Amino acid sequence: MKIIAFAGSNSSKSINHQLVSYAVKLVENFEVIKLNDYIVPMYSQDLEISEGIPQSVKHLDAKLSEANKLVISVCEYNGNISAFFKNILEWLSRNNRDFLKNKQVVILSASPGAGGAQTALAITERTLPYFGAEVVSKVSVKGFNDIFKDGKLVDQELNNQLVKAMNSFR
Numbered sequence: 001m002k003i004i005a006f007a008g009s010n011s012s013k014s015i016n017h018q019l020v021s022y023a024v025k026l027v028e029n030f031e032v033i034k035l036n037d038y039i040v041p042m043y044s045q046d047l048e049i050s051e052g053i054p055q056s057v058k059h060l061d062a063k064l065s066e067a068n069k070l071v072i073s074v075c076e077y078n079g080n081i082s083a084f085f086k087n088i089l090e091w092l093s094r095n096n097r098d099f100l101k102n103k104q105v106v107i108l109s110a111s112p113g114a115g116g117a118q119t120a121l122a123i124t125e126r127t128l129p130y131f132g133a134e135v136v137s138k139v140s141v142k143g144f145n146d147i148f149k150d151g152k153l154v155d156q157e158l159n160n161q162l163v164k165a166m167n168s169f170r
Contacts, residue, residue: 001028003069003070004032004067005020005030005032005070007020008072008124009073010082011075014075015110018110018148019108027166035085038060060088067103068104069105073107073109074109074121079119093131099132105134106135106136106165107135121138
């Protein structure tokens with residue numbers, strides 16, 4: 001079993017990257033990647049026709065194909081997933097419509113506010129199966145800055161939810 005984990009954020013201070021990095025420490029055989037390492041232009045049908053699928057998208061697709069399980073933590077901007085993450089999904093699906101086929105996915109979300117990015121979590125949960133994913137669990141973390149200290153969740157109930165979600169891979 002190989003797990004690849006990433007945040008659907010391009011922020012250098014992403015709390016979702018912090019959360020996903022913590023979550024995968026609860027299981028074995030994981031790799032955390034940063035989507036920022038894959039430079040991807042804004043999707044455009046005209047660009048796809050004139051220049052084809054960017055090599056960075058092909059490389060990301062190949063990287064994701066190495067895993068049978070994914071952990072994705074999403075941020076929320078204005079009640080939606082980030083444009084950055086949606087753009088990545090658009091390109092990946094143009095390269096390979098079933099890029100998540102036969103992959104189990106745990107979806108996480110975090111926000112400093114009271115909503116816990118639950119809207120973005122729900123959008124992601126509905127979207128990923130279009131590409132073949134099986135969402136096996138989800139966890140939303142609200143008030144992140146108050147309950148994530150020294151690299152871990154200090155809210156025991158929420159931490160137990162995260163452990164349970166990560167154990168759904170077993």
